[in-house]
Amino acid sequence: MMTIVAAYRYGSFAIVISDFRITHKQGTIKSQYDACMKYAQLGFNMGMFFAGDVEYIQKLIPILRSIQSRLTTDNVIDENGPLRQELLAFNRGLGIGKRVFQGIGFLFDPQFNKNEIFMLQGFSGTETLQVKKLASGMCTIIGEGSKVPDLQNALTNLGRAGSSYTKIRSFHRRMQLQSRMIFPKRYKKYDQETIANLLQNKLNQVIRGCGTGVYNELGISPYYVKSLIGKSGFCMLSGTNVDSHITTDFDENGSVPRTTYTYTLEWDEKGKALYWSDSLSPGRVKVQEIEKYIIPNTPVQMAVNPNGQFDPFTFDVPTQDIYIMNQWVEEGGFIERTFYKQIWLESDFYNPDLYRIAIDCKCPPIEIERYKRGGKHILFVSDALAKEFEESVANHVFDHEWLEQYIINYDSFYK
Incomplete structure (x- = not known):
């Protein structure tokens, strides 16, 4: 569960922000690696983001693939439908333990240009398995990142503001009428990628406000990947994020200079793999798919911009x-x-x-x-x-x- 996947749904569309960190525990020893994509493609019209026990999830993915052709946008969230019933049958065969998984999935119906976006949560060896429609107009967070106070509300409020039509006063044309100023209305709505950037910036801001220790404690990487879900399409966004720290602070040596930190996520067409790199770490790191994830030979973590946020942990x-x-x-x-x-x-x-x-x-x-x-x-x-x-x-x-x-x-x- 030590991860974060945050999804904001509005109607048939959704934005998902997920991290890369995997946490391994052996007794009191904890090692963390920023090397895993928390997403699996389950068929040409279905995908899912995960949080929870990696070994448990790796066993679930083949089950999900095997029933994908039987799923429709009408039965995928049905309590008696094939998704919940097949996963329940699989769970019963596992020993009772503390293994848990959560998922945020989507299923497309290309013929009718529609989809269903839903959430899963289950525990090994039990009859506890919840499947439900992802609520529209609010942010849903799975993984330990849900423990950050007010993060869900902050992302929900920002998502609602960005994804709904907002009346904005236009000052380009004004009319004088009976001694009153009349401002014609115009409408503005952000595109999906812009909303995704706004949500990621807000998520960064809130989590950083907890201090750098939060990344280790909740098992969250300091940078994320954004994904967009449409009525019948899905895309994961690569590119470079620039984290600039501009301040009017000063000390005994004068003004504090601007600092810039970059993080890049890119697809290597030759190697058919995803890699991340940052301006404070040498080389680049391969991002493994969760289905095939194995522990890297050496611990690897994204660097936290040391000047990017006032940090009480220091x-x-x-x-x-x-x-x-x-x-x-x-x-x-x-x-x-x-x-x-x-x-x-x-x-x-x-x-x-x-x-x-x-x-x-x-x-x-x-x-x-x-x-x-x-x-x-x-x-x-x-x-x-x-x-x-x-x-x-x-x-x-x-x-x-x-x-x-x-x-x-x-x-x-x-x-």
């Missing part, structure tokens, strides 16, 4: 929950400070949603040079003082003497 703080200050310094103008709390979850990563506890702005042109660094910064507050600090800091945002009593590293931001 600091050794005295409290489990952390406090953050975003200090915006406008030379010759104003200084704005916002204080946040970021909560440590039982899942062993940070909640991506920051809780604001204080904000204030002032214009101190005389002492502007005393504010040494701009941007987001971790505040070192002792555990004994944390509760008092959190309750009172809103009244002391620029009270340097008070802040120095609570923030151990305060001289890093103000001298």
Whole structure:
């Protein structure tokens, strides 16, 4: 289950974002490889994305292929249909264990230009097997990635905004009528690939907000592949993603420079295989199909852009929950400070949603040079003082003497 597959369906269309990481556990030892495509083509008109136990899934795929010709868009989600009944029969023959699989699949009917997009979930050795239509107008997440707080809602809201017609005011033509301005309406709708890019960017943003430890904890690779499902067609998108980090932050050495990181997914026509590469790792890595996946000889993982996101995991703080200050310094103008709390979850990563506890702005042109660094910064507050600090800091945002009593590293931001 240590993976992420996120699917947003709208009507007969869907966008699927999936990762490449496979996690192997032997006792307390865990090794992870970014080398597996979580997708299998099951016939000319059927495919499925998977999360769960790889060995279990590899045994399921031949069963799915064997019944593919008997499946229709009418019976594929039927409780008594061939899909659920054949998989149940297979499950009964397995010993009871902790093996689980989830799947997001699609089936096309080219004759009538329609499809069905559905979800599967089952457990080995049990009668538990769920088959249901994938809900339209919302995001469905399978795998451990579903544990990230508010990720499903964030992707659902963005998907709805991008895939529905939105009335946008046009300022090109205006008419004066009875002393009122009338703005003719025009309609805009994003194309499917644009929505996919927006969803992937949002997914990246939310997961990165948990800190880099989330990739190891949930078994998720830091970059993904996008797939598009239409009424009677499917495509997986290759290409290069550019992750640029542009900031107005500064430190004692001046402004923080822009950094750029690239990740490329490409099909090798000669070798008939898919490969990924990134600008921080040597060479390229072959992406295996899940049906034929075997453990690579050496661990291989995509690099995480070290400057791409403010990362609480890089600091050794005295409290489990952390406090953050975003200090915006406008030379010759104003200084704005916002204080946040970021909560440590039982899942062993940070909640991506920051809780604001204080904000204030002032214009101190005389002492502007005393504010040494701009941007987001971790505040070192002792555990004994944390509760008092959190309750009172809103009244002391620029009270340097008070802040120095609570923030151990305060001289890093103000001298």
